Amino acid sequence: MKDLVIVGAGPAGLSAAIYGMRAGIDLVVIEKLAPGGQVMTTYEVENYPGFVDPVPGWELMSFMENQARRLGAEIVSVELSSLRRDEANNCYEISIAGGEPLRARAVICATGASLQKLGVPGEAEFTGRGVSYCATCDAAFFKGRVTAVVGGGDTALEEALHLTRFASKVYLVHRRDAFRGVKLLQKRVLENGAIEPVYDSIVRSINGSGKVESISLENKKSGAKSDLPVDGVFIFVGYRSNTEYIPAEILNDYGEVMVDMRMRTSIPGLFAAGDLRNESIRQIVAAASDGATAALAAYDYLEGLARA
Ligand SMILES: Cc1cc2nc3c(=O)[nH]c(=O)nc-3n(C[C@H](O)[C@H](O)[C@H](O)COP(=O)(O)OP(=O)(O)OC[C@H]3O[C@@H](n4cnc5c(N)ncnc54)[C@H](O)[C@@H]3O)c2cc1C
Known part of the structure; x- marks a missing residue:
């Protein structure tokens, strides 16, 4: 059993991994595509602090990924298919598409958001053809x-x-x-x-x-x-949070995860960070900040379990 599973390796998930590793948490990051998240589709980023000149999206994310890996974070290429709380054992079971389920005491959901479709005739038919x-x-x-x-x-x-x-x-x-x-x-x-x-x-x-x-x-x-x-x-007409696997009682009317200022949901040991949460400004710097906050809140939660 892991202490923490981080779902998603965008800016929120990678930042959570960096802070989690430095806090000494036994964690694993799972990612269904290559690490980097939506930023991989961004030509240049001009508003992430610390870079005087615009930085290509892929390069910024390779820095974050390499930083997490240098600190020892394991990033596994698998897709979460469902998440279940095991009340009896006070932990989570994370089902993996085509693989063995993972078990963890805490989970940070950092699966981000996807661009919304227009929903007009011809859109689906011509996707990839214009x-x-x-x-x-x-x-x-x-x-x-x-x-x-x-x-x-x-x-x-x-x-x-x-x-x-x-x-x-x-x-x-x-x-x-x-x-x-x-x-x-x-x-x-x-x-x-x-x-x-x-x-x-x-x-x-x-x-x-x-x-x-x-x-x-x-x-x-x-x-x-x-x-x-x-x-x-x-x-580019807006975003939809990737929260299909999250219990409906902690989602708002827009399908976003409701969290407090420490990225805690109302379910013990379940955290959310980045674009998928309520009131997110959907920017890289905010996602990275959420990831750090969630990792430190998860640390406190795990410490509480150890003391109990
Ligand atoms: C075209 C474009 C340009 C942008 N330009 C800027 C910019 O210039 N500056 C800026 O600050 N922000 C920009 N943004 C917004 C920024 O990219 C997001 O705010 C940021 O990436 C959110 O980070 P995140 O970690 O919350 O989510 P994401 O980046 O969406 O990462 C989520 C990760 O979770 C993974 N995932 C999803 N579901 C699963 C699953 N079931 N199992 C495993 N993994 C899963 C995804 O594959 C993804 O890697 C831009 C976004 C787009 C689309």
């Missing part, structure tokens, strides 16, 4: 092409700016009359000649034959409908 959720991964396929980015938050603005390195034109389609992203990004977007904002508009469908050829838009104010010819559509 529809993408990762400009860092796919922008190079659109060299000299016309693209649309859908969304108005930080991620949409950042990804639109990144796309202009390849695409000849980027329409930035937003349902409101102003973007939500931070002022600095808004300024860069509005000053970039390759980006054309399309305000007050919602995407009704993504159209094409075999690949994306256009998107159908509806203007929310006038009701006017139009078709915009594009070769690719990049969708």
